[in-house]
Amino acid sequence: MSSVALSFFAKPENVVKFLQARKSELHFDYDEIMHEAHSRVFTVAKITKIDLLNDIQKSLSEAYKEGQRFSEWQKDISPLLAKKGWLGDVSVTNPNTGETKQIYVGSRRLRRIFNTNMRVSIAKARYESQMNSYAQYFRYVAILDSRVRPNHKKLHGLILPKTDKFWDKNYPPNDWGCRCKVQVLTEDELKSEGWQVSKSIPLNIADKDWAYNVGKADNKDKILKEKIKKIDKDSALAKAALSELKTLEQDRKLYVWQQGLNDMLKVLISGSIIKDKAFQVVQVGELRPKIKKALNNQGITPKANSIAIYQNTISHITRDSKPKTKEPNVAEIKAVVEVFYKAKHVYYDKEKGNLLYFYKSLQDDKTVNYAVVRLDYVLKKFHVDNFIATITKIPFFNLRTMLDQVDKKGEKIYVRIK
Structure with missing residues (x-):
């Protein structure tokens, strides 16, 4: 490579x-x-x-x-x-x-x-x-x-x-x-x-x-x-x-974040990899003020403000072995910059401490995409940041079942914050 x-x-x-x-x-x-x-x-x-x-x-x-x-x-x-x-x-x-x-x-x-x-x-x-x-x-x-x-x-x-x-x-x-x-x-x-x-x-x-x-x-x-x-x-x-x-x-x-993500995708999809550590991570957004306020109301105060993605995460998202029903296309990966900025449908996973950003599928009207963001995650070789863990899909008819899950106390696991 x-x-x-x-x-x-x-x-x-x-x-x-x-x-x-x-x-x-x-x-x-x-x-x-x-x-x-x-x-x-x-x-x-x-x-x-x-x-x-x-x-x-x-x-x-x-x-x-x-x-x-x-x-x-x-x-x-x-x-x-x-x-x-x-x-x-x-x-x-x-x-x-x-x-x-x-x-x-x-x-x-x-x-x-x-x-x-x-x-x-x-x-x-x-x-x-x-x-x-x-x-x-x-x-x-x-x-x-x-x-x-x-x-x-x-x-x-x-x-x-x-x-x-x-x-x-x-x-x-x-x-x-x-x-x-x-x-x-x-x-x-x-x-x-x-x-x-x-x-x-x-x-x-x-x-x-x-x-x-x-x-x-x-x-x-x-x-x-x-x-x-x-x-x-x-x-x-x-x-x-x-x-x-x-x-x-x-x-x-927004322009800088979008261009950075686009450039990284172009390289990785071509079959190449980025060996220079300085360019293996790109910022694609930040925690919006209303999101941070809602997290504070949950007793969560993230140290990092930016949202970033690692090249290996993109490779994992687009790998050939992933079921096509769960694999977002390139346009849907690129869309996360605008998704993080608008932050319309955001949930907090109380068990894992992640944020879930939901957004419309660009491939059909039967599924919905969501990006999972790990708050204050320490990625090896890099500083603490809010990193995208994955971007995946879920059928609409399973979405409500997923969000209605409860923990052992009978409380909802996923809390809508935006």
């Missing part, structure tokens, strides 16, 4: 490459460059020194690779900015008009630079991941609560091919604070849910400032000048922007 080196520990390399590949050019204002050009140009408004621009570009790339938060990046970059005269009160001259402006470079402006550039790079990686998947369709998903915009609500459930031009202007987010998402679906998943491709294409609903697919390479940066102004002046918009960026942080984690 060959040894295969993977790169999936919090380093989605295509995002970093995108940051690094953007050509540094001098621009006083963002509206000087067309949307298509932004995909190839890295620029920070009001900076007119190309060496400083390159320094910031390099620092942002390193920050992303290291998983730094804004406060860490700011601490690292501030001495350099001060040395080059771009921190605090700064006079900048428009090279085209000769007009000089006095600006203040502090936490607010640096945060805008950091968040905006991270955001567009993450968005590109997220969109590319969806486009590279085997799924053929996008389904618009709105949050159907009292805060949803009426025109966004109308799009909920809209299904179109992911290559449809509609997504060029309406791929969410479509406004400030927009919480809408796009779900990627295969033909089989459409049939399984009883959904159909929409016959009519609705009018564009994106706000004028958001009428661009920020995930597409030719539309990356049309989110800057006017939005930055609004954040400065309107606290409500600032809160919306921060909320959106918080969502993007979660998206980045």
Whole structure:
């Protein structure tokens, strides 16, 4: 068997490459460059020194690779900015008009630079991941609560091919604070849910400032000048922007976890093994706050927060000798990242101290999958973590019998916590 080196520990390399590949050019204002050009140009408004621009570009790339938060990046970059005269009160001259402006470079402006550039790079990686998947369709998903915009609500459930031009202007987010998402679906998943491709294409609903697919390479940066102004002046918009960026942080984690699992599966299913210890385990999720709270109510306080899987576990799950009725397919194994994140149907096994995450089978409507997670398990050669013990199936008609089992005291063994 060959040894295969993977790169999936919090380093989605295509995002970093995108940051690094953007050509540094001098621009006083963002509206000087067309949307298509932004995909190839890295620029920070009001900076007119190309060496400083390159320094910031390099620092942002390193920050992303290291998983730094804004406060860490700011601490690292501030001495350099001060040395080059771009921190605090700064006079900048428009090279085209000769007009000089006095600006203040502090936490607010640096945060805008950091968040905006991270955001567009993450968005590109997220969109590319969806486009590279085997799924053929996008389904618009709105949050159907009292805060949803009426025109966004109308799009909920809209299904179109992911290559449809509609997504060029309406791929969410479509406004400030927009919480809408796009779900990627295969033909089989459409049939399984009883959904159909929409016959009519609705009018564009994106706000004028958001009428661009920020995930597409030719539309990356049309989110800057006017939005930055609004954040400065309107606290409500600032809160919306921060909320959106918080969502993007979660998206980045989900992306990294999914890519890591996908990479590991690709290697193992090809018949190879991963010999480098550092890459034999990949994180695929974490214990959600509500899950931890429910466990605390049971008197359980896990030391570890992350959920991981070991390569040998995947080999065990997919081994040829396993009955086909209990063997999840590759798509069902990949699905655990989203399953752990949503954590909809979770039970605690009081006898074994495990968590059981149940989720719908992607192969038929007669079985249900579940992932067994050992809490604070010490896997040989590795630190304490919440490790997946197995992923298996059970017929629907046996599920209730399983969950209704009781111990010697007559108490249920499996306690639903979510």
